[in-house]
Amino acid sequence: MYESFYGFKSKPFQLNPDPTFYYGSRGHRRAMAYLEYGLHQSEGFIVITGDVGAGKTTLVRSLLQRLDSAKVVAAHLVSTQIDADDILRLVAASFGLPAKNVEKADLLLQxxxxxxxxxxxxxxxxxxxxxxxxxxxxxxxxxxMLSNFQLEDHALLQSFLVGQPEFRQTMQSEHMQQLRQRVIASYHLGPLDLAETRAYVEHRLGCVGWKTDPRFEPSAFDVIHAASGGIPRRINTLCDRVLLAGFLAEKHAVSATDVDDVVTEMRDESGSESVATRSGGAGINLASAGALSGLLGDPALAQRFAEIGAGYQASRLEVRIEQVERVLGALLGMAQERGASPNDDLRAEGRQGA
Structure with missing residues (x-):
């Protein structure tokens, strides 16, 4: 949409992992070095972890592009909730071996x-x-167990395990001791710093033919880094919206204010969605008007509270659960002062509605 306006060959900030956009930050270069070290060792496990959107999959796909297929046969397995009964079949299928309706013993032999x-x-x-x-x-x-396969003194399989930080917790469990002994290197991929965030944005723009249109003011990168936390996928999402906003406003320069406006807009959207999710799309519906009427003994006050909740939704303000509970607590206090006796069921209903 904005590509032709700015003269881009394609979208610079797509969310799909694409190795052609790989940016070698300090952390990504270090993680790549660990993977290449693992290839050189030809045995054991290399473990790479990182937060959601840190660029792990892009890193892996970049590595796969570099491999010499005449020397290395690679299988890339993207797991979901896979248990022991299925993992061997998926490994076999990834290497092109028949795995359907094959017994485990036969699968291991294959x-x-x-x-x-x-x-x-x-x-x-x-x-x-x-x-x-x-x-x-x-x-x-x-x-x-697959790492036990050997020919004389040579391991037959090299494995890389790539996942989110909680996988490190899995590895630290008591029954993972044997796996930990097979791990020859482990690295956690952290976020980009401010300088890397700027270089990352400019790198991706350069990949699609950017010629400083639009021009990013230096302060704009401060806001991009602060809002994204240096996580590449978040940077992509934010910058894509910034470019769209610039196209709609026919701007050829991006300022800190422009980025901040987009950040505010995205936060408002997120707040609106979170409110709708928590309340079933009906504003801040802590309880039905009838329940509040019985709780407070004041139908007018209950109606006013419902109107306030609807107003929050209409103005798309971000409302957090703890704030809602504080309001509910104040209302319960008012009810007690009036001599009402709210019961636990109504309290629970209020929290569930929040």
């Missing part, structure tokens, strides 16, 4: 024979498991 054949032919097998935090402990244990 995998071992395939890996031995690769090694004998001068190639190596690499298994990359993305979203590893969704694996059950039993599934992780099955992956560890």
């Amino acid at each position: 995998l071992e024979a395939f890996l031995v054949k690769l090694t004998a032919g001068g190639k190596r097998a690499l298994l990359i498991v993305d979203e590893a935090q969704n694996l059950t402990p039993r599934a992780v244990e099955e992956l560890r």
